[in-house]
Amino acid sequence: MSRSNPRVLSTLERAGGFASAQEIYRLMQREGESIGLTTVYRALQSLVNDKIVDVLRRDDGEAIYRLCGEAHHHHLVCKGCGDTVEIEGGAIEKWAKAMAEEHGFRDVGHTAEIFGLCTKC
Amino acid sequence: MSRSNPRVLSTLERAGGFASAQEIYRLMQREGESIGLTTVYRALQSLVNDKIVDVLRRDDGEAIYRLCGEAHHHHLVCKGCGDTVEIEGGAIEKWAKAMAEEHGFRDVGHTAEIFGLCTKC
DNA sequence: TACGGAAATGAAAATCATTTTCATTTGTGA
């Protein structure tokens, strides 16, 4: 039943634990691996079901997959040049947890991104 | 130059200040307004450029538009039934501001959503 | 008022990520 294709997982790891389905597919192609796009999508869905990876959304709506267990962090993105800084989000974790409790939600995750203009732009 | 069609804006308002382009289009159709989907998309883009509305993404990747100036808040969304609770995000505002300052970013905005399972699910 | 060009409009086609379908291949246990 588990379609968690190990080659897909290892490619996601090699990609820095952060990539879209299309990127993983292209990466595997480039490395000469024989795999279909469908299989990549199915493997990723399966990994998500098994809670081995998380999904989030890029600004353009494309889904990106991230290894769970990766140090959880957030991003500060420049609207001008696209530069991205990884930032720590301790405050967010606490906030998310508190809000979830307050409303009786369980099994919660969250997304949080900050965007603005960096010094250069 | 401004394509911020006022009918689209007023429909977005009537929708509770929160809807996808497709929803706005369907709503206008149902109300007998004559408008094309293309125009709805263009109007929304224009409203975003003019900073009259914000864009964010639903879990399925569809873009949803929200009136700026609406009291700024965040969402707690149930992955099971889709139920959404508006929550206050004072902690986030402070966090975003602090992080932006720390890295010299200006003109910053942010997104933050929490998702999990509600009591019923 | 008539003219000319700029902006707005929308139908249809193009794009792109993602999902579904379906026929084929692979793996596994009896």
Add this chain to the structure above:
DNA sequence: TCACAAATGAAAATGATTTTCATTTCCGTA
């Protein structure tokens, strides 16, 4: 070796969004 379930992937379907392009609406000016 056989039969059958699971895996695979090509191709088609889907759905949101964008682009193209021909037409229409506006507006300022002669």
